[in-house]
Amino acid sequence: MNENDTEPTQADVGQPGTAVRLDQGHLEGAGGIPERFANPGLPPHVNRSADLGERAARRAERQVATLFGISMVAAVIFLVAYFAIDQNTYRFIPGIGQANLSNVVLGVTLGLSLLCIGLGAVHWAKTLMPDTEVTEDRHPQRSSDLARGEAVETIMAGGDASQLARRPLIKYTLGGALGLFALPLVVQLAGSLGPLPHADLSTTFWRKGMRLMRDPELTPIKASDVTIGSVFHVMPEGIDKSAHFLEEQGKAAVLLMRLDPAVIQVPKERSWGYDGIVAYSKICTHVGCPVGLYEQQTHHLLCPCHQSTFDVTQDCKVIFGPAHRPLPQLKITVDAEGYLVADSAFREAVGPSFWERG
Amino acid sequence: MNALASRRRHPAATLLLLLLGLVAVGGLYALMAPKPAHAAEAAADDVTAGNKLFLANCATCHGLHAEGTKIAPSLAGVGAAAVDFQVGTGRMPLAGPGVQAARSDKIKFTDAQIASLASYAASLAPGPSVPDGQFTKGDGNIARGNQLFKVNCAMCHNFAGSGGALTRGKYAPSLRNVTGTHIYEAMVSGPQSMPVFNETNLSPTDKNDIISYLHDLDKDKNPGGMNLGNLGPVSEGMFIWVFGLGLVVAAAVWLGKKAA
Numbered sequence: 001m002n003e004n005d006t007e008p009t010q011a012d013v014g015q016p017g018t019a020v021r022l023d024q025g026h027l028e029g030a031g032g033i034p035e036r037f038a039n040p041g042l043p044p045h046v047n048r049s050a051d052l053g054e055r056a057a058r059r060a061e062r063q064v065a066t067l068f069g070i071s072m073v074a075a076v077i078f079l080v081a082y083f084a085i086d087q088n089t090y091r092f093i094p095g096i097g098q099a100n101l102s103n104v105v106l107g108v109t110l111g112l113s114l115l116c117i118g119l120g121a122v123h124w125a126k127t128l129m130p131d132t133e134v135t136e137d138r139h140p141q142r143s144s145d146l147a148r149g150e151a152v153e154t155i156m157a158g159g160d161a162s163q164l165a166r167r168p169l170i171k172y173t174l175g176g177a178l179g180l181f182a183l184p185l186v187v188q189l190a191g192s193l194g195p196l197p198h199a200d201l202s203t204t205f206w207r208k209g210m211r212l213m214r215d216p217e218l219t220p221i222k223a224s225d226v227t228i229g230s231v232f233h234v235m236p237e238g239i240d241k242s243a244h245f246l247e248e249q250g251k252a253a254v255l256l257m258r259l260d261p262a263v264i265q266v267p268k269e270r271s272w273g274y275d276g277i278v279a280y281s282k283i284c285t286h287v288g289c290p291v292g293l294y295e296q297q298t299h300h301l302l303c304p305c306h307q308s309t310f311d312v313t314q315d316c317k318v319i320f321g322p323a324h325r326p327l328p329q330l331k332i333t334v335d336a337e338g339y340l341v342a343d344s345a346f347r348e349a350v351g352p353s354f355w356e357r358g
Numbered sequence: 359m360n361a362l363a364s365r366r367r368h369p370a371a372t373l374l375l376l377l378l379g380l381v382a383v384g385g386l387y388a389l390m391a392p393k394p395a396h397a398a399e400a401a402a403d404d405v406t407a408g409n410k411l412f413l414a415n416c417a418t419c420h421g422l423h424a425e426g427t428k429i430a431p432s433l434a435g436v437g438a439a440a441v442d443f444q445v446g447t448g449r450m451p452l453a454g455p456g457v458q459a460a461r462s463d464k465i466k467f468t469d470a471q472i473a474s475l476a477s478y479a480a481s482l483a484p485g486p487s488v489p490d491g492q493f494t495k496g497d498g499n500i501a502r503g504n505q506l507f508k509v510n511c512a513m514c515h516n517f518a519g520s521g522g523a524l525t526r527g528k529y530a531p532s533l534r535n536v537t538g539t540h541i542y543e544a545m546v547s548g549p550q551s552m553p554v555f556n557e558t559n560l561s562p563t564d565k566n567d568i569i570s571y572l573h574d575l576d577k578d579k580n581p582g583g584m585n586l587g588n589l590g591p592v593s594e595g596m597f598i599w600v601f602g603l604g605l606v607v608a609a610a611v612w613l614g615k616k617a618a
Contacts, residue, residue: 046616048617090579090580095584096580096582096584097580099580099581099583100582102582103581103583104582107583126617127617131616216506216509221558225556225558226559227554227556229548229553230554230556231554232559233509292514293513293514293524293530296551296552296553296554297550300525302525304513304522309525
């Protein structure tokens with residue numbers, strides 16, 4: 001039953017189906033908001049079965065004691081198992097299969113022991129400990145007027161005694177000293193955030209003329225080694241001598257694939273490769289996982305972290321998933337001995353986007 | 359019956375009905391699904407015998423001269439290794455159309471028949487041959503095999519060789535309990551979505567090291583606890599979200615509920 005049904009004559013009440021102002025609706029009778037809502041108070045206290053009968057209380061006591069008892073038994077089994085079960089015993093355990101018996105028994109008994117202490121304590125609190133509702137009124141926050149006046153007087157007297165108002169030179173130099181003292185603290189904090197990245201995010205170890213090397217053996221690759229359908233995981237020549245090997249490795253990883261040149265749809269991709277051999281950064285442009293899952297039939301490259309999919313026949317364009325940019329291509333060619341070499345460094349930053357990249 | 363009828367509005371009743379229905383449908387399917395036909399017998403171990411087997415069992419899809427059709431690739435140049443792998447692991451003949459042929463324990467040909475088929479495929483055009491036993495024994499350097507596996511294989515086949523998902527329903531299969539010969543053949547022939555790892559990419563010694571590592575994984579014993587398929591964060595996350603959080607929620611409800 002709403003306002004419209006009970007008081008159809010009131011002029012400013014909305015028509016059926018239109019919104020009603022808050023102070024007009026929702027109250028049966030006169031409408032409007034009362035001066036003061038009555039305190040509904042606490043719901044009546046309901047006694048638990050353990051409060052009413054000694055038998056129920058004793059049963060709850062037994063249940064709590066049983067839980068604590070199970071905990072004790074589990075702890076004892078843990079202690080026995082710790083010494084009795086050989087560390088290299090493997091047994092069939094239902095739900096797990098063949099597993100190390102000692103680890104399973106120790107884990108299960110220790111967990112059960114702790115769990116039963118908790119269950120027992122909660123059950124004890126819920127069934128036997130008093131559960132009557134209690135209210136405690138908050139005391140007033142405001143101090144008495146006398147105390148407030150005294151506090152103001154004390155502060156004013158201190159200010160007068162220090163002669164701050166009379167001697168402005170002290171006031172201003174103190175302000176300056178305190179303000180400047182904050183700067184050394186702030187500068188230390190800002191300075192200890194680590195070195196600036198400079199161009200580290202935009203550049204990799206790759207330089208023109210570097211050979212493409214197999215990862216992890218770091219042996220050079222001849223163009224004739226790369227047959228159609230092959231995939232090679234590649235690192236730049238000399239990366240093992242880099243001072244920051246792991247950081248450089250994380251940026252320079254490259255995936256080398258050979259496709260039938262006829263299936264490559266982008267002229268730039270064909271000309272940056274060599275006879276259908278193309279090299280792409282292995283670092284996903286989404287959040288930098290290694291994009292290594294190459295399907296040689298569909299020529300799709302899949303990132304295992306968030307399923308971004310790149311089409312190698314279309315210059316590694318994103319065809320699915322959260323990645324935003326295509327994988328950067330490394331321009332390659334062959335040297336006089338027939339080994340694959342980089343024809344230039346990466347022309348764009350590899351890996352995920354960052355602020356200054358634009 | 360009355361007891362059943364009175365409980366028909368129980369919250370678990372819908373779930374139970376659904377479960378019963380699923381079990382019934384699954385059971386019926388298993389009973390009525392078409393069974394693969396048994397392959398014809400053959401004895402001679404040569405190209406002619408292989409050709410006969412091919413015409414009887416494979417030509418429907420791969421074409422009369424193994425030239426390939428719309429639904430199946432040409433077999434020219436795949437070599438004996440590809441045939442030994444596909445037929446020897448029960449992937450071929452294909453049980454039914456799908457995105458990918460699955461490994462099967464029901465090998466439909468004898469070893470001699472597989473060898474005939476392989477020699478027929480090898481006679482079409484040069485391709486990788488079945489590796490000799492020297493590099494498939496798995497007696498190589500396990501640590502080096504692990505390193506090579508992590509770089510070249512683990513992104514698809516998972517760090518523990520349990521396999522993983524690819525795009526559009528395709529997947530990298532589990533590498534547990536696969537013979538050294540079949541692992542070797544898969545690397546040189548690049549079956550289905552897998553790229554080729556030829557002898558210049560991973561030398562025979564490298565391949566033997568990888569096989570050694572995988573065989574060592576097969577022998578790995580469970581130190582205790584459920585491994586949840588060794589699938590990494592996906593299955594583990596699923597478990598903790600469903601069961602871990604479920605338990606926490608149940609405990610919170612129990613703690614917050616009034617006793618009376």
